[in-house]
Amino acid sequence: MKESVKEYYGKTLQGSADLKTDACATSTEIPDYVKQAIGQIHDEVVTRYYGCGLLAPDLLEGKRILDLGSGSGRDAYVLSKLVGEHGYVVGVDMTVEQLDVANRHIDYHTEKFGYAKPNVEFIKGYIEKLDELGLEDNSFDIIVSNCVINLSPDKEAVLSEAYRLLKPGGELYFSDVYSDRRVPQELVDDPVLYGECLSGALYWNDFHNLAKKVGFADPRLVEDRPLGIDNAAIEKKIGHISFFSATYRLFKLDQLEPACEDYGQAVIYKGTIAHNEKALLLDKHHWIETGRTFAVCGNTYNMLRETRFAPHFEFIGNWDNHFGIFEGCGTSLPYDAVALSATEEADGGCC
Ligand SMILES: C[S@@+](CC[C@H](N)C(=O)[O-])C[C@H]1O[C@@H](n2cnc3c(N)ncnc32)[C@H](O)[C@@H]1O
Structure with a gap:
């Protein structure tokens, strides 16, 4: 091939x-x-x-x-x-x-x-x-x-x-x-x-x-x-x-866990990255507005704290308390159209 x-x-x-x-x-x-x-x-x-x-x-x-x-x-x-x-x-x-x-x-x-x-x-x-x-x-x-x-x-x-x-x-x-x-x-x-x-x-x-x-x-x-x-x-x-x-x-981060876990942490984006003064897009589920206290899972916290992004954020919280799974890092179906067709198929099965 x-x-x-x-x-x-x-x-x-x-x-x-x-x-x-x-x-x-x-x-x-x-x-x-x-x-x-x-x-x-x-x-x-x-x-x-x-x-x-x-x-x-x-x-x-x-x-x-x-x-x-x-x-x-x-x-x-x-x-x-x-x-x-x-x-x-x-x-x-x-x-x-x-x-x-x-x-x-x-x-x-x-x-x-x-x-x-x-x-x-x-x-x-x-x-x-x-x-x-x-x-x-x-x-x-x-x-x-x-x-x-x-x-x-x-x-x-x-x-x-x-x-x-x-x-x-x-x-x-x-x-x-x-x-x-x-x-x-x-x-x-x-x-x-x-x-x-x-x-x-x-x-x-x-x-x-x-x-x-x-x-x-x-x-x-x-x-x-x-x-x-x-x-x-x-x-x-x-x-x-x-x-x-x-x-x-x-x-590449040793600290990442297999799932998004909630430790009650948050970040605040300082608006200091060139071309991203109003907000920063980390990924499809994380559009982080400047100045807003933005709740994050432990993995997102580490993706910002242990990488080149760290100087551009304030970090709130620690690892002392665990509150279970963090909801909000995305669904199990990644792409919108996949998610849509899966829903349609499921709906079809019910009729
Ligand atoms: C679809 S083109 C994309 C090229 C380039 N990234 C771009 O955006 O124009 C795929 C390229 O990957 C190279 N490629 C495919 N398989 C490869 C492999 N196993 N090792 C190295 N190069 C590979 C091909 O030679 C080709 O240049």
Whole structure:
């Protein structure tokens, strides 16, 4: 399957216009400062962009970032701009043609961003075998990936390598495709469905369990959207399976518990993060307004207290008293459309 994916991204596709579905396309609303950064990226790099989400978490200045499956380098270059001259970005991809496009434009972007020397590099390699690339344990603040992990035949290896490479308190912040049920093997074996980032997708609950298994105890969904297939032949093949593009953030924190527990804690956001003066979106269920005393579970408390977000919050409470399960960190069904169809099915069963 790896060879067929290389063929698809190296030779079959010449640009995003060649895609048959919108699985590898981004429709998220993009903040102005990120739009400005994208506007500075070389046309050839942008033409061969096949991402499905937006990889611009907050507080990137000076950070060391790894991009898994960096492709032609669009996100890596945007991040190179956002981390600033003292940050650093490493992109890894297995497809020579994609790497060639990315490498061709290093000097262009260094000059465009006004840096004295490049702060980005691209390495040829497999994201399941990051141990072969000489990258040190605990060496990245943030790992990103855009519409790639679904293409990997060994997703557990990718996630556990990402866990190894992250610094404690770091995060894997990535966009990918998920399904609302397990995808049958005959569809997984279809090279076009696989190459289009559909049939390699994990069923969302298998993903949650895998993330927890490798150490990311509390995966947080940031945003999601149902994918439009808009291709009759592909729609017929996939039948009733629904696919979603979703962005998750997975913090590497020993302190996280398997469930959201209530210790009566709260946080107050100071409004001090650039571009987020009125509120900060931690994840889909945590839109934290500036100045408001915001009740949190123990895990959310730690995600803010033990990470780069800490200086921007006041922390209220301790671990002395436990009040049971914390309600409010999200439902057991992650995506709105999955939740809706499950409710409809349940309603149908009652009639
Ligand atoms: C859908 S494209 C996304 C590329 C890039 N992230 C972007 O947003 O434009 C998938 C990319 O992942 C790379 N890729 C897929 N499987 C890989 C693997 N196992 N190891 C390394 N790269 C891989 C492909 O070569 C391709 O460049």
